[in-house]
Amino acid sequence: MIGQSELILNNDGTIFHLHLKPENISEQIILVGDPARVDTISSLFESIEFEIQNREFKTVTGIFNNKRLTLISTGIGTDNIDIVLNELDALVNIDLKKREIKDKKTSLNIVRIGTSGGLQTDLPVNSFVVSKKAIGFDGMLNFYANRKNVCDLSFETAFKQYTKWDNSLPTPYVVDASEKLLEKFESQEFRKGVTISAPGFYGPQGRELRLPLAVPELNRKVEEFSFNDLKITNFEMECSAIYGLSKMLGHNALTICLIIANRVSLTANENYREEMKKLIRKVLNALTN
Numbered sequence: 001m002i003g004q005s006e007l008i009l010n011n012d013g014t015i016f017h018l019h020l021k022p023e024n025i026s027e028q029i030i031l032v033g034d035p036a037r038v039d040t041i042s043s044l045f046e047s048i049e050f051e052i053q054n055r056e057f058k059t060v061t062g063i064f065n066n067k068r069l070t071l072i073s074t075g076i077g078t079d080n081i082d083i084v085l086n087e088l089d090a091l092v093n094i095d096l097k098k099r100e101i102k103d104k105k106t107s108l109n110i111v112r113i114g115t116s117g118g119l120q121t122d123l124p125v126n127s128f129v130v131s132k133k134a135i136g137f138d139g140m141l142n143f144y145a146n147r148k149n150v151c152d153l154s155f156e157t158a159f160k161q162y163t164k165w166d167n168s169l170p171t172p173y174v175v176d177a178s179e180k181l182l183e184k185f186e187s188q189e190f191r192k193g194v195t196i197s198a199p200g201f202y203g204p205q206g207r208e209l210r211l212p213l214a215v216p217e218l219n220r221k222v223e224e225f226s227f228n229d230l231k232i233t234n235f236e237m238e239c240s241a242i243y244g245l246s247k248m249l250g251h252n253a254l255t256i257c258l259i260i261a262n263r264v265s266l267t268a269n270e271n272y273r274e275e276m277k278k279l280i281r282k283v284l285n286a287l288t289n
């Protein structure tokens with residue numbers, strides 16, 4: 001039996017942060033960072049069955065193309081992903097009344113639609129990137145036992161060697177996307193890439209405003225690095241933890257991002273919302289057709 005302090009439930013039986021009960025969610029989950037993006041997506045739904053918000057976690061379950069989908073905003077960062085993935089998994093794989101892990105497990109499909117910064121000259125603003133692999137600069141997965149069983153250790157070793165990884169930074173971890181979900185995005189309009197999830201938008205992504213960087217050459221090395229013909233394409237802040245926790249818990253995960261800034265050409269599209277709507281339609285159609 002899992003103790004009250006380890007799996008906190010609210011008085012109405014909902015799970016602590018997400019305020020959800022098992023019947024409120026579909027097995028097809030779409031995660032976004034920005035709560036406003038949940039509304040953008042749900043405005044395309046044929047019908048809405050359920051809606052709730054607690055803190056930055058806004059959930060809508062409804063129908064698109066005759067398929068039941070659940071949208072959840074995660075806010076920013078892998079610390080929030082630790083909450084969202086563990087609570088989603090508890091909703092489907094733990095009997096909340098008995099506080100016991102179920103014998104028969106359910107596997108969720110979890111697709112993140114995000115914004116991201118590009119790291120290669122041939123990845124202009126407004127491109128779409130599907131993350132084949134994620135590199136976690138955040139360190140979150142290192143807190144879980146046996147994380148190496150789900151990681152690409154050869155890629156990790158090559159990356160740490162090439163960048164002469166500074167051990168005062170969290171140990172990077174590398175996890176692959178779900179092959180099953182990746183197959184739905186074979187079209188050339190989705191660039192396949194390797195995505196770094198950083199534990200911050202500024203210093204951890206190599207942005208220098210007033211504070212100097214501890215490792216100023218890191219972004220140059222990241223841009224140069226390649227392994228088995230794979231280059232690192234983009235920076236965002238959630239994908240690594242989604243891939244890592246999904247693989248450990250037996251779920252399928254994929255991240256697709258709109259590039260809103262290019263870090264090499266120093267360009268950005270701060271009015272990206274129309275382009276985001278185009279990406280949302282393409283992703284919803286790919287997932288439901």
Ligand SMILES: O=P(O)(O)O[C@H]1O[C@H](CO)[C@@H](O)[C@H]1O
Pocket residue numbers: 032033034075076077113114115116201236237238
């Ligand atoms: O637009 P979202 O999905 O939030 O994604 C990106 O944007 C935020 C930073 O501006 C981070 O969450 C990053 O991952």
Ligand SMILES: O=c1cc[nH]c(=O)[nH]1
Pocket residue numbers: 115116117118201205235236237260261
């Ligand atoms: O550069 C960027 C743009 C969006 N989101 C990020 O995390 N980084």
